[in-house]
Amino acid sequence: MNKSTDGQALFLKKMRQHRLAVRTARITVLILFLLLWELCANAGVIDSFIFSSPSRIALCFWEMVTDRSIFLHIGVTLYETIASFLLVTFSSILIAVLLWCSRIVSEILEPYLVVLNSLPKSALAPLLIVWLGATPVTIIVAGMSVAVFGSIMNLYTSFITVDREKIKLIYTLHGSRRHALFKVVLPSCIPVIISSMKVNIGLCLVGVVIGEFLAARSGLGYLIIYSSQVFKMDWLIMSIVLLCIMAMGLYAVIGAVEKLYQKRF
């Protein structure tokens, strides 16, 4: 690796070219898609009242930026998603730890977790509205309900599959079960915790949007439902695009956390 031979230089050059080609192609696909959409809408190939067009969406976005209403909707959805994500992360770690601590409790609860995890969570949303009212709390709980059960099961499985010999090591060093948890189980499961966070952030966003469909006066989910009812397709598609960007951004934040962790170790 130290000696940079011609072969190595060629290899690196090829790798760079490959990466550049992929990146260029990605951007080209997007631009072509937008161009085609815009042209078809202008030429009347597609009905821009139903399919909207990139320029109409951009214009609509700009209008909402100038009257500041968009910030409220983005802010509400973002707040609800982050709140439910943080609650899911902490509560699922906590519950997985409790299950790990007591084998009998985990054996008893296992079928309930499986059922709750496979239940379509959107079915719960109307129930939550009746119980908790049409408030942000309902929406946060709806967001949590989508992610929390799977997250608990995922973490618990990784906790109990930690190398038994490593736990035995703790006992040979005269440690207790608490030491096994804090010195072996949790540190060795950090990569799993981060990867489950990556899944959770997406699921929480799904849950929050479902919640907003049913019980909100603001937020991107509300905007989508409202605009479909009044047939404002510009609003609707803009909201979807904003959700895409938000999902990407949130995922990238966790990706950055993961990179930071990997760099440390």
Place this chain on the structure above:
Amino acid sequence: MTPILELNHINYSYHTPDGETKALSNISFSLSQGEFAAVVGPSGCGKSTLLSLIDGLMQPESGTMTLNGEPLTENSSRIGYMLQHDHLFEWRTVYRNVLLGSEINGHITPEIRLRADELLRQYGLERFRNSRPSELSGGMRQRAALIRTLILNPDLLLLDEPFSALDYQTRLTVSDDIGQIIRRSGKTALLVTHDLSEAVSLADRVIVLTKRPASVAKIIPVAFSAEYDTPLRRRSAPEFKNYFNEIWKELNRDEQIN
């Protein structure tokens, strides 16, 4: 001189839904201060079970064990245990891996830190103090694991096939290396192995176990003249072959009976 470790009529069985498996049957032997003993036996005969019982990780069904004349009932901090794999934690530096035991036992005093640095220097690992375990060779990892055990200053060292995960060449040098470290420290050690030549090269006495349920078949004292005083040199001593054959015969006699 009172033995440091004494086992009297130890019995142990494993229980599974399919039934009971008797692992150890009426095991008795003792170790005196500074002695290096090796336990050999057919694979799966319950050698590791024996160490887990001595370390208090499991309780015998009957029989008594004493350490320094006191009954050994629970996980004693005077016993150090080296497992088959080093199990150094990748999320800790070598230094913090070495301190794991002290961390668990409550306090890392300045003396412990000093001792850790001293041991790392002594065993040629000071350069790797802040490295991750993955940067160490197999032999160095095993040394780090030994330091992790020795830092707690145990009276008795239990070694559960600590070299079996290494490739053959590394294994010879590491067992030579670790063997000499333990000898110099004057610790009493009990090594479990399925490798007969390893047992002969390291031990003062070889305890041969029978097939499951294991009982003591024979205890063979091993002595070499002073010129063959290291594990590696022992292997080329003329007596080596004789000891090896004697143990081999003992293990195979067990085969014939069953």
